[in-house]
Amino acid sequence: MLDIKLIRENxxxxxxxxxxxxxxxxxxxxxxxxxxxxxxxxxxxxxxxKAEQNKVTKQIPELKKAGADTTAVFAEMxxxxxxxxxxxxxxxxxxxxxxxxxxxxxxxxxxxxKPGGKENNEPIRYYGEPHKFDFEPxxxxxxxxxxxxxxxxxxxxLSGSGFWVYxxxxxxxEWALLNYFIDTHIADGYELVLVPHMLGYEAGLxxxxxxxxxxxxxxxxxxxxxxxxxxxxxxxxxxxSLHRDEILTEAELPRKYISYTPCFRREAGSYRADExxxxxxxxxxxxxxxxxxxxxxxxxxxxxLVGKAEALVKGLGFHFRTVKLAAGDCSASMARTYDIExxxxxxxxxxxxxxxxxxxxxxxxxxxxxxxRNEGGKTEYVHTLNGSGLATSRILPAxxxxxxxxxxxxxxxxxxxxxxxxxxxxxx
RNA sequence: GGAGAGAUGGCUGAGUGGUCGAAAGCGGCGGUCUUGAAAACCGUUGUCCCAAAAGGACCGGGGGUUCGAAUCCCUCUCUCUCCGCCA
Numbered sequence: 001m002l003d004i005k006l007i008r009e010n011x012x013x014x015x016x017x018x019x020x021x022x023x024x025x026x027x028x029x030x031x032x033x034x035x036x037x038x039x040x041x042x043x044x045x046x047x048x049x050k051a052e053q054n055k056v057t058k059q060i061p062e063l064k065k066a067g068a069d070t071t072a073v074f075a076e077m078x079x080x081x082x083x084x085x086x087x088x089x090x091x092x093x094x095x096x097x098x099x100x101x102x103x104x105x106x107x108x109x110x111x112x113x114k115p116g117g118k119e120n121n122e123p124i125r126y127y128g129e130p131h132k133f134d135f136e137p138x139x140x141x142x143x144x145x146x147x148x149x150x151x152x153x154x155x156x157x158l159s160g161s162g163f164w165v166y167x168x169x170x171x172x173x174e175w176a177l178l179n180y181f182i183d184t185h186i187a188d189g190y191e192l193v194l195v196p197h198m199l200g201y202e203a204g205l206x207x208x209x210x211x212x213x214x215x216x217x218x219x220x221x222x223x224x225x226x227x228x229x230x231x232x233x234x235x236x237x238x239x240x241s242l243h244r245d246e247i248l249t250e251a252e253l254p255r256k257y258i259s260y261t262p263c264f265r266r267e268a269g270s271y272r273a274d275e276x277x278x279x280x281x282x283x284x285x286x287x288x289x290x291x292x293x294x295x296x297x298x299x300x301x302x303x304x305l306v307g308k309a310e311a312l313v314k315g316l317g318f319h320f321r322t323v324k325l326a327a328g329d330c331s332a333s334m335a336r337t338y339d340i341e342x343x344x345x346x347x348x349x350x351x352x353x354x355x356x357x358x359x360x361x362x363x364x365x366x367x368x369x370x371x372x373r374n375e376g377g378k379t380e381y382v383h384t385l386n387g388s389g390l391a392t393s394r395i396l397p398a399x400x401x402x403x404x405x406x407x408x409x410x411x412x413x414x415x416x417x418x419x420x421x422x423x424x425x426x427x428x
Numbered sequence: 429g430g431a432g433a434g435a436u437g438g439c440u441g442a443g444u445g446g447u448c449g450a451a452a453g454c455g456g457c458g459g460u461c462u463u464g465a466a467a468a469c470c471g472u473u474g475u476c477c478c479a480a481a482a483g484g485a486c487c488g489g490g491g492g493u494u495c496g497a498a499u500c501c502c503u504c505u506c507u508c509u510c511c512g513c514c515a
Contacts (some may be wrong), residue, residue, distance in 0.1 A: 048483075051482085070495080
């Protein structure tokens with residue numbers, strides 16, 4: 001959620017910022033400004049009536065004691081009560097529309113981002129060289145199927161298209177990757193958190209997925225509306241709600257969390273040919289990093305998270321590039337996003353394997369997540385940041401493709417071997 | 429699944445219709461005393477809305493009754509106890 005004060009004081013700047021993000025919210029913002037005025041007028045009117053009510057209410061016991069006739073006073077108060085009710089109803093209507101619109105506004109992009117979409121994304125650094133083969137490399141689907149690492153057919157049998165089954169060394173390779181990520185994060189001082197995989201509506205609202213993207217997640221049916229839950233699309237949704245409606249102390253910041261979860265996404269629409277296999281499934285495994293920081297620390301935290309994602313990719317021996325996303329390619333909740341992309345031979349070019357974002361106070365406002373300053377005791381919103389560190393669904397295919405040998409076997413990256421009982425080669 | 433109890437300020441806990449935003453204790457902060465500290469004593473100590481004053485809201489959430497609700501009623505959520513069932 002954006003700061004209403006910012007919108008009020010600088011509506012054109014907000015409009016321009018969102019247009020840079022390729023969302024035109026001019027109408028919404030104008031309406032918000034109108035509602036904001038109405039809202040404050042209504043609050044003022046209602047509160048004056050309530051003040052009157054409170055004043056008279058205090059006098060009544062004394063009047064009664066004095067034995068005065070209270071009939072006229074009560075009649076007057078009943079009238080007052082009616083007007084308060086009327087005003088409250090009006091206020092509630094205004095606030096409902098206001099809140100809905102406020103929640104629908106995306107985050108403002110940082111000012112240094114290029115406006116526009118994907119085409120304006122800007123690679124800011126490269127690491128290593130694309131892998132070269134002295135033979136015709138196979139794609140990961142053929143490799144994984146051939147080696148019995150992934151069973152696509154049976155995945156589809158169990159749950160339909162977009163699901164697969166990891167088997168044997170494939171499952172162990174997957175698990176090895178997750179362990180490598182988790183151990184690295186723990187060594188960096190992050191707290192491992194295992195969260196529920198089914199979440200309540202408020203979690204989606206705080207993270208910024210709802211109300212706009214309610215159709216992108218899997219909902220569990222329940223006869224009770226209040227019990228309605230959805231399968232988490234990323235651990236970020238859970239981790240960002242961990243401190244919802246809390247006031248942290250300054251000493252508690254930064255909070256550095258990681259969580260492993262499967263992620264469930266509807267991914268409606270069809271796949272492109274180069275997204276065959278496990279690149280875009282309905283369920284995939286991911287280790288997510290989330291930080292809560294003081295506002296002044298979030299830029300440094302962002303760099304830290306980007307660095308951590310890069311280090312993991314580096315550790316696996318990949319060539320990669322880090323891309324600063326243009327305003328319009330950042331997701332709705334985020335002020336700033338860097339993607340880390342690796343080269344997967346069968347996929348013609350670079351594919352995102354990690355996305356690191358700074359939401360600044362956008363999610364904190366939605367979830368009412370604050371902290372108290374030591375100096376002066378002021379409460380302020382925290383900043384929240386998140387990044388994949390990493391998702392396996394693109395990493396495992398990449399590991400398999402890049403490390404394949406002419407005979408169809410796969411060399412296990414050094415860092416994973418200890419998690420695979422020392423196995424160095426898969427196949428043959 | 430059945431039966432019951434409960435949710436009050438940072439914490440413990442009183443308050444069952446009217447100067448209650450809320451007793452008391454603990455904790456926190458400031459001070460007196462002390463070479464310093466502890467103890468003792470004195471004072472102070474919630475959040476939010478509104479640009480601010482005035483004012484208003486907040487005793488788990490929402491709704492209702494009433495001139496007036498922390499207090500009565502309905503409802504939801506959560507916690508606890510007992511019984512049953514179960515990985």
